[in-house]
Amino acid sequence: MIEFRDVSKSFGSLKVLDDLNLHVSAGEKLALIGPSGSGKTTILRILMTLEDISGGEVLLDGEPLWHELRDGKKVRASEKHLRKMRSGVGMVFQQFNLFPHLTAIENIEQPQVLIRRTPKAEARDKASDLLAMVGLSDKHSHYPHQLSGGQQQRVAIARALAMDPKIMLFDEVTSALDPELVEEVLEVLRKLAHETDTTMLTVTHEMNFARDFADRVLFFEKGKIVESGAPEQIFTDPKEERTRSFLRNFLSNIT
Template sequence: MDETEDLSQYPLELTGAGVPMVRFQKVAKRYGSLIVLEHLDLDVAEGEMVTIVGPSGSGKTTVLRTLMTLENINEGVIYVDGKPLTHMEKDGKLVPASQKYLRSMRSKIGMCFQNFNLFPHMTALENCMEGPEHVLGIPRKQARERSEELLEMVGMGDKRNQHPSRLSGGQQQRVAIARALAMRPKVMLFDEVTSALDPEVIVEVTNVIRRLVSDYSLTMLMVTHQMGFARDIADRVCFFFGGRIEEQGTPEQLFGNPQRKRTQQFLSAVKEAV
C-alpha cells in the first residue's frame, strides 16, 4: 500500500440505506510501472451476481485476488459488508489492516478456483468439514451435518467418502463450491470455474451456481471467458480493459447492444473464435 496516500477521504465505515456488500473505492494495483487496476470504483449490491469479462491482462482476476487479500492494493480502499477490508479503524483513522483483522474479514468471503484446490488426502466430506471445524471452531458433529447437507445440495452426497482423485473435474468443482459454502461466506468469488471442464460438465456446475443465486442471498463475483455462461447467469456484466471498467450493464445491454468500441471489438473477436 502507498503509505503516503491521504486516507482521510475514505469513510471509516459505510452506513445508511443501500450500502453495497462490496465496494472498490479508487482502488489501484501496480507492479512497478505496470498498472493492473486503475483507480477502480465498483459497487456490488447484496445478493447481486456480477460477472467480469475482458481480454487477458485486463485486471479482472486481480479484482478477485485483492478481495481474497491474496494481493495487496497500492491505493484506495475495499469495503465488504460495510466495513473496510484492506484497512481498519485505529484512533478514528484508517490504517493498513493487520493480519488478525484480515483473517476476521476474510471469513466473509469464499472463493472457488479453476483448479479446485481440494486437499488430495481428504475425502469430499473431510474437505468440506476442515474449514468450519478448524477455522470457525464449529463442533465436529455440526460441521459434518452442514457439510453433508451442502454436498447433497450440489449433487455430491453419494460421493462424500470419495477422494478427489476418484472424482471427475465437474464433481471436484462441485465439491469445491460446497467447501466454500461451508464457511458461511456472505460473498462468493468464482475464478474461471468452468474453464477446465468439458462442455457437457459445464451444465452441471452452471446449474449448481444458478441454485445458489436463487436459494441463497449470496453476493457473487465471477470471472469467466465463457460469454454464454456470463449471459445466462449474471445480473450485471462488467467489461474490463486496461485495468478499469470500460463498459457495464445487464447481459442484454452489454452483449446485445454494446456502446463502447473496445467492447464491440472484444465481443466480435470472441464470436469469431467460437
C-alpha cells in the same frame, strides 16, 4: 456490500487496476468479462486479501478492508483485521485445491471444524447437505482422485459455501475442465445465483452463462471498466466499440 474507491494496483511498472470505482449491492450477481490481463482476477484476489492494493480504498459492508482505525487514525490493516474481514468471503479457484488425503465429505467438514470450531457432527451434517445441493450425494466417501474434474470443482464450491460467506468469488472455475464437464459446474452456479441471496462475483469467458447468471455484466480492459450494464444490453446491444469487438469472438449476434 462491496465498494472500490479509486483503487489502483501495480506489479512493478505494470498497472493492472487504474483508479477503479465499483459498487456491488448486497445479493447482487456480477459477471466480470474482458481480455486476459485486464484486472478481473486481481479484483477477486484483493477481496480475498491475497493481493494488497497500491492506492485507494476497499470497503466490505461499509468497513475498510485494507485499513483500520486506531485512535482515530487510518493505519494499515493488521493480520487480525484481515482474518476477520476475509471470514465473510469465499473463493473458488481455477484449480480445485482439494486435500487429496480427505474424502469429499471430509474436505467440506474439516474447514468448519478447524476454522469455525463447528462441532464435528454439525459440520458433517452440513457437509452432507451441501454435497446434495451440488448433486454429489453418492460421492461422500470418494477421494479427489476418484472424482472427475467437474465433481472436484463442485466439492470445492460446497467447501467454500460451508463457511457461510456473505460474498462468493469464482475465478474462471471451468477453465481447467474438459469441455464436456463445464456445464455441470455452471449449472451449480446458476442454481446458487437463483436460489440464494449471497453476493457473487464471477470472472468468466462463458458468455452464455454470464447472461444467465448475472444481474450486471462489467467489461474490463487495462484495469478499467469500459462498459457496465444488464446482461441483455451488454450481449445484444453493447454501446462501446471495444466491447463489441471483444464479444464478436464469442457471440454471432454482435455486429
